[in-house]
Amino acid sequence: DQQVKQNSPSLSVQEGRISILNCDYTNSMFDYFLWYKKYPAEGPTFLISISSIKDKNEDGRFTVFLNKSAKHLSLHIVPSQPGDSAVYFCAASAQGAQKLVFGQGTRLTINP
């Protein structure tokens, strides 16, 4: 039962362009969503989050958009930089359940 899905295993983007990573969820009880970034041999690092009362949250080059009716969120990175090359995980939680449920991850490669 995959409640959080990232359907693109990999994404390749040219440096300076926009990277868009997508995530879909099925559990309507989820009300808090997060993006994590993971480099090889390191643990996931928190990147940005959004509450279900918002539809957009921005932090520097990173913006997360939430479409509750479609049960879809996306992470936009602009402009993309070589250091952004990593695996990105989408995660969700419901206030009652507390735990984070992760997607499978998308490997982002930024090409010079």
Add this chain to the structure above:
Amino acid sequence: EAGVAQSPRYKIIEKRQSVAFWCNPISGHATLYWYQQILGQGPKLLIQFQNNGVVDDSQLPKDRFSAERLKGVDSTLKIQPAKLEDSAVYLCASSPRVYGEAFFGQGTRLTVV
């Protein structure tokens, strides 16, 4: 601020042997998690502690996995006996709240041969 500390970083054991992992969370964080990440998949929660009490262990294979959190600080995760399918990275994370973002350690990569 020191991050989440985990040891060992790597472990190779034979099947049916036992193994233990240690985690020291960020100081003051009441919530502690153990996640299992199999290659090519996202992290999956094994157990969640709030202080030294268990909040969620619904996905912990209790016939072989056990975990404890001593005095609401450090935690150990044990596997006995190990199976080949236990090969994964075991991630410890902590959070200052019961809800919201968690901060992860570097993980322990376990290989069962």
